[in-house]
Amino acid sequence: MMGHKIVLLGIAGPLLLGSCALFGLPTTYLFKHNPNQADPNAVGNAVASESGGGMVTTVLSLSGLTPGKAYIAHYHAFGPDSSTNPCASNGPVTVGFPNFTADASGNASVTVKTEQVKIEGDKGAYINVHYASDPSAVPICAPVKLAKG
Template sequence: MRGHTIVLGLVGPLLLGSCALFGLPTTYLFKHNPNQADPSAGGNAVASVSGGMVSTVLSVSGLTPGKAYIAHYHAFGPDSSTDPCASNGPVTVGFPNFVADASGNASVTLKTDTAKIEGDKGAYINVHYASDPSVVPICAPVKLAKG
């Protein structure tokens, strides 16, 4: 599942505002980070907005079976350029911890106030090893440009 691109990348730098305007879910594809962790990992994040709340469902595959993971929305960090996943931004809100099933699949849902992920907040979603958060197999950019 390597080589994923951003679903809305051709339309321009959008965040969850597109959900709010149209009331439709927005899908963001995970891309594999430049490391050897879970080389087949991939999946998507589907976000929908309703009543000032955003619901985001992560559906991932290719993980290490039985391994515990954590995921977070991150704001743009000081290293931002054209790749929010490489910007080293702070966590804005975390997903519940989860464990990959025997096939390496997992799904987790987060419901939170849109204020926690709007603007430059929630510029990307990282999936980390729970045992070592410095290991980030996959990332889903949800906003392409700072500001």
Template sequence: MPRGKLILRSLAGGTLLLGIGAAATVPTQVHMFKHTAERTDPKAGGRAVVRSAGTNMLETTLTLSGLTPRKAYAAHYHALGPQASADPCMTNGPVTLGFPPFTASATGRATVKVTAEASKVASNAGAYINVHAASDLKVVPLCAAVRRTPPAARSSAVTPAAVTPAPATPTAAVNVAIGDHVFQPRVITVKAGTTVTWKHQGAALHNVISLTTPSLRSDDLKKGESYSYTFSKAGTYEYYCSYHEGMNGTIIVTD
């Protein structure tokens, strides 16, 4: 790859070339929404238009129709998830960027946009866009596939920011507090055989899901509930909350 360039490939096979440190000229992309298997809001449809918004910035505008009138919705960019599928929308990937919450008009229409750094949706981070029911994020009436990434790249869907890990602890049990939009501590180091328990202390609904370790997956957790997992093998385990952008953590397990 030429130095100082960021390349984004669209699902249609086009290439977006963004100059780092210079004004970016990005061809406009249009991605059509399709119904998911749930078939909620059966008349819903629309498109996502992605265009340049300045130096290394992208603006994504969702134009939707056929929604339930006056119903509240949410929309997110997602990375590819661990479930192998030719359709990015079926991979159950983590949230990487959220749109502002919105409500359908009296005629079931809505327009919502988000502007963010191109790196927020570069490569695997912007594989698809879901439209969710705000009252239940598990209800996904629409999805737009943006790009596909080879399976080998899926494990890097969400990379936590550089954080100095907490020192390894010899204890056999460690707690992680779940606050609203944060795991605390976010990065910990433990010995193999340690049981980590996530304790929900916030108000919103959260979960604990790993892209690379299918068995590390909690149910949805409410305030006061907890989830435990025993790490028997050394390695680095990244996890996230599927409901909230940027809410992720890392467990480093040593021998």
């Protein structure tokens, strides 16, 4: 019996490590600052949780934003520009969060519930936060899937 358990664990470990980042939810992803000058103190995290019926709820908790400023955020797929740095891969939007505005202290929280299939694997490689007024300004990005494929 003991040998059986060891064998099973030996199989389960690599499977878990090799599987999609969304297995084993809830999972927290940390935002990193992009190499630009937008909102230099911006930080935060994204917590993704299974919410039943094949749905995933993702909550962004952000601070260091510009007080009163409007933002947009998205899940993006792995793009063509990098296979090891999702935030630099320039991938297409797969799921959009509702538009949101930072409060008077520069904090914001926004939640989206989406079908897991829309963000599985390379389809949910990273989450970024853009200025609503200028989507090319992306102060922070949270890597979700660290390697393409």
